[in-house]
Amino acid sequence: MHYSPAPLHIPDGFLNVTVSVIFWVITVIMIGMAVARTNKSLGEKQVPLMGIMAAFIFAAQMINFPVAGGTSGHLLGGALAAIVLGPWAGMLVMTAVIAVQGLLFQDGGLLVMGANIFNMGLLTVAIGYGFYRSVMNKSTGTKLAVAGVAAWLSVMAGALATALQLWLSGTSNLQTAVIAMLSVHALIGIGEALITVAALSFIFRTRPDLLGEGSASAEGGRGWVMAGVVISLIVVLLSPLASADPDGLERVAIDMGFIDAGQSAPYQVIPDYTLPFLGTTPLSTIIAGVIGALVVLGIAILAGRSLQKTS
Amino acid sequence: MTNVLSVHDLHFSYHDHHPALRGVSLTLCEGDKVALVGPNGAGKSTLMLHLNGILRGQGEVFVGGERLTRDNLPAARAMVGLVFQNPDDQLFSPTVFEDVAFGPLHMGLPKDEVLARVETALNAVRMSNYRDRMSHHLSVGEKKRIAIATVLSMNPQILVLDEPSAGLDPRARRTLINLLRELPITMLVSTHDMRLVEELFPRTIVMDEGLIVADGMTKEILADEKFLNEHGLEKP
């Protein structure tokens, strides 16, 4: 029973110093805001609560379930943390989780921790909470369905950000990184969505007070809805752009001075590590089709299940 | 009497720790009710986890006459019902019904059969009116009984219980003892409760430091005060 690393944690060495520092700066600013907000708004009781919730997220990431062919679904937890703790506390909790994973288990590096926190702690929280916040006053079924979609999207956003960072650092070819990351995480995201929805529906059934009016979950303002929607729009727009027209994106990056040595992408490779469930099948069109179908299927199952549960 | 469960020379260590089992052999026959006692860390729970293949050490485990291998693991799990010490570890579903139905559902039984099994199991522990309650809000004693129902619904041939009476108040403990007495099933029960041992089990196995240090008539074992003290136990 060993701690098993999740594929989104970037180790040291894979991002260059510029990219690492940029994301540390963004992350530190966001954490600073979160610290200020939580210090102001949360009672003394919140300290042990957040600490134990961080341990909860860490432990919950180990709950897996068999999907197919030896792969298993499990939880990243950003969306769930944001929904039950509110956005700011959720960010701090996710930051603590990623920090401990990096510091104690070398799951994710130290210099690149800023990027890891950004991908798995900040993006996931913003999307998870933003979407959930927009249906705060709707029926439980709607909330669950939206939470499921948000959980899926939050994982996709984290994966896309990871791919872009790898590419900006000159560690990976753009198109490959984006396609590989997104296709793997389209599946992982379904696990995330299933577990998030089921866990939330469990909480709705046993302790609805924890998610209702006046709870931490209702802390964040409407601004989060905007943040969530904007980030997801970027994901939705950027990923086809990145995988279909890498040159376009690259030109933007060069113009912005991100890339020192331009790396064209004459070849396409899909490393088999990143697609364990598809073996070495290389046809990106097939992959895209499968992903599309799975996504639609996943969302349909989710919506169906949760609506069924409330009726 | 047929031999329903036996273990031959079982060895096991948790990763780089010192050995938890150092050559354990035992045999249960059909209808046996056996107590497993020993101090904290003796290896009781570790042994129990081997009996349906959750842990797999060196040595052999036979369930229903067949040697336990990776392939017949699921079948063995249907035969050996394992109940953990803490009912909170056993109950992971929101409602009592879902928990008791997990085993049968996972076995792929048809819906009617599942419902019937749940009904029977809840009746056996006299909790049928708890079907739709949330397990989270039950008292410890109630949870213990539901935990037993969750394995009874799988129709096991052997019931393996890890410290079933810990944390119960005297009334709940009494109810549990009566329940165990009535269940017509082969049983291996680990416990620190020496009075429970005396009252319920004709045969006792004593473990210490990963070894079986005694296996025999409860009466004789409990009579030997010096031996009990040596192994951190006490007369009831």
Next chain:
Amino acid sequence: MTNVLSVHDLHFSYHDHHPALRGVSLTLCEGDKVALVGPNGAGKSTLMLHLNGILRGQGEVFVGGERLTRDNLPAARAMVGLVFQNPDDQLFSPTVFEDVAFGPLHMGLPKDEVLARVETALNAVRMSNYRDRMSHHLSVGEKKRIAIATVLSMNPQILVLDEPSAGLDPRARRTLINLLRELPITMLVSTHDMRLVEELFPRTIVMDEGLIVADGMTKEILADEKFLNEHGLEKP
């Protein structure tokens, strides 16, 4: 003998639940060692949480002769040392030292005094060589003793222990009993372990359904089998 702790007509309900305490009154005198028994859900833990103001119901609590109010809460918490049933809830710091130092530090004592108190408390439970260990590596029995040290370091005048012997093997339980016997402090101990009650406490309070149903000499209470059965208890 001075009256160090008393409670008058205490009522309490958890949010919308039915009442957990329905008019409880009791008095502890200096040096008293008192057992608090009763079935699961009787209200024992709830009562204990009132004794240093963690819960605040209707009625009055006097600690060291003074009525408990919001203002003298910190002083009362220094006088009444409360040890929870589950040591994992009590030991929340990474190391033993930090945990035992937590109380004195929050009383605002100077650093030297804190260090001295930690030393004395760990000595009292005979765990001084565990200072720098990490709490999660300890066995249940060790954790229980550290948990007691975490309140001893606050030099309380009254020790309130919630089910200290649950889950211990006979040897560890014996060690704990000897420790409690030696500590020269007023003590209120809730437990389901009737043999512990018989052995250690001259006086027993019986609770059931939020009320005190008996308060007197342990010997007399334990002799009345019919009464014990009515309240879900058993003779030791």
Next chain:
Amino acid sequence: MHSDAFDRYHESNSFVHRLDPRVKVIVTIAYILSNALLPDGAWLAFGLSWLFLLFANALSNLGVGFTFKRSFIALPFALVAITVLFSIPGNPISTFRFLFWDLTITDMGLLRFESILIRSWLSVQMAILLVATTRFPDIVHALEHLRVPTILTTIIAFLYRYLFVLVDEVFRLLRAREARSAAVAGVRAGGSVAWRGRVAGNMAGQLFLRSYERSDRVYNAMLARGYSGHLNTINPHEMRRVDYLTTALALIVILLFQLVGRL
């Protein structure tokens, strides 16, 4: 059950173990930063970095190869970097056919790939050495000294403490599920993916609720011992002269690597 296997600290009384945790945290970060800054193909500097690592290993009484044995954790991630072999322009080294594509490994690509692997491999080893020689609570103290916001270090301290409790709880839940994951001959076992997902989600929900209620009890325990919203700690660490000297020396050496690497 315990999840002791989680603890990465190796008890010893070596020079490195005795250093103030701040020193170790700072030197580790500087070392990792230095590796990241070294240009591709700075073999000599990478070699010296590696010697530095071996030396630190030796000073910590864990054996020269200690971190080496554990250093392959990050390796699977290396596969994401494989594409640079083919995608960076340079002189072709070898070409092979992979299904539909002719792939050409370039010298520049190979250089980049090897450099990435070496950086990662060295960095992860230093991080391993840090946690093997410093107890985690001390690392948290070091973070406090280094001005990480208290609320964050407190959350991390709680996380660390309850990690073990909750992970054990998860192991036991998983075990309970496994113990009842039975099959009977001739019937397909396991249920649907959605059902299995829901069971996993229920376990997460269950765990959440227990953690939440535990935080209530822990808060009570803290109140009982005088907590009133502000955490006081005694911080047992003091920088000695040897700590300052070691830091200075290590940083100078690391700076030298940069010089060597950029000559």
